[in-house]
Amino acid sequence: MSAQPPRRRRLEVEDIGDVTVVNFTDKKILDEQNIQVIGEQLFSLVDELGRRKLLLNFGNVEYLSSAALGKFITLNKKLQAVGGRLILCNIDPQIYEVFEITKLNKLFNIQKEEQAALQAF
Amino acid sequence: MRDTTPVKMLDVAIASDPDEARRVQDAIEQLLKHFDYGEHDVFGVRLALEEALVNAIKHGNQMDRAKKVRISCRVSAERCDVVVVDEGPGFNPADVPDPIAVENLERPCGRGLLLMRHYMTAVEFHPPGNKVTMSKLRQAPHRNGHT
Numbered sequence: 001m002s003a004q005p006p007r008r009r010r011l012e013v014e015d016i017g018d019v020t021v022v023n024f025t026d027k028k029i030l031d032e033q034n035i036q037v038i039g040e041q042l043f044s045l046v047d048e049l050g051r052r053k054l055l056l057n058f059g060n061v062e063y064l065s066s067a068a069l070g071k072f073i074t075l076n077k078k079l080q081a082v083g084g085r086l087i088l089c090n091i092d093p094q095i096y097e098v099f100e101i102t103k104l105n106k107l108f109n110i111q112k113e114e115q116a117a118l119q120a121f
Numbered sequence: 122m123r124d125t126t127p128v129k130m131l132d133v134a135i136a137s138d139p140d141e142a143r144r145v146q147d148a149i150e151q152l153l154k155h156f157d158y159g160e161h162d163v164f165g166v167r168l169a170l171e172e173a174l175v176n177a178i179k180h181g182n183q184m185d186r187a188k189k190v191r192i193s194c195r196v197s198a199e200r201c202d203v204v205v206v207d208e209g210p211g212f213n214p215a216d217v218p219d220p221i222a223v224e225n226l227e228r229p230c231g232r233g234l235l236l237m238r239h240y241m242t243a244v245e246f247h248p249p250g251n252k253v254t255m256s257k258l259r260q261a262p263h264r265n266g267h268t
Binding site: 017030031032033063066067069070073074077094095098101102103104106107115 | 123135139140160161164166167168171172175220224226228229230231232233235236239
């Protein structure tokens with residue numbers, strides 16, 4: 001049986017007005033176990049803490065895989081189901097290419113800078 | 122003194138463990154950097170490898186650590202060739218729904234093959250589908266390039 005994933009915090013969460021801004025502590029959002037933890041921590045913001053406006057800031061992220069994309073899609077669905085909104089910002093051009101290849105740039109609201117993203121809610 | 126070996130090889134069999142897969146990715150990234158591959162090439166090969174290894178470990182070997190994933194890699198100044206083989210039953214890539222079709226856009230999975238095919242020059246699955254070969258031809262410029 002595999003070991004339990006480490007429970008260290010993988011997100012830095014800050015409230016700016018009624019928007020919850022999330023920064024990722026990992027530069028590489030790749031590992032399956034880490035992605036699972038990131039997903040749980042993101043979902044709990046909506047399901048347990050009742051946050052409705054989430055801004056994911058990718059400023060620190062250098063790599064992400066398709067498994068991570070899946071978590072953001074599920075998060076987006078959760079927010080839509082409760083009348084909330086998800087916006088992504090500060091995405092490195094190489095990471096943005098991944099969103100373009102997968103056409104997820106059409107699914108997500110993606111803003112260049114955090115300030116513009118905050119105003120887009 | 123600079124190592125001028127024209128080809129670097131790596132051939133390993135790892136347990137079905139994401140941490141071991143990470144170490145292989147790191148090693149292959151170092152081989153690419155040894156030949157001064159550009160940032161975009163390194164990013165693409167690393168991402169394609171991640172997707173191939175996740176497929177092998179999670180879907181092929183069902184996270185069973187007793188089952189091995191074999192990775193063979195050959196890197197030169199011109200190209201990078203990788204073979205990943207798992208011990209699973211294989212799959213038919215044609216059965217994977219098109220992830221960019223409008224009706225599939227919100228599916229949380231199924232994008233790995235798309236990313237592998239985008240970032241590598243060639244990707245081929247060999248029946249029964251538990252072996253994938255991927256090749257990346259280096260993008261110009263050759264040296265010190267941010268391609």
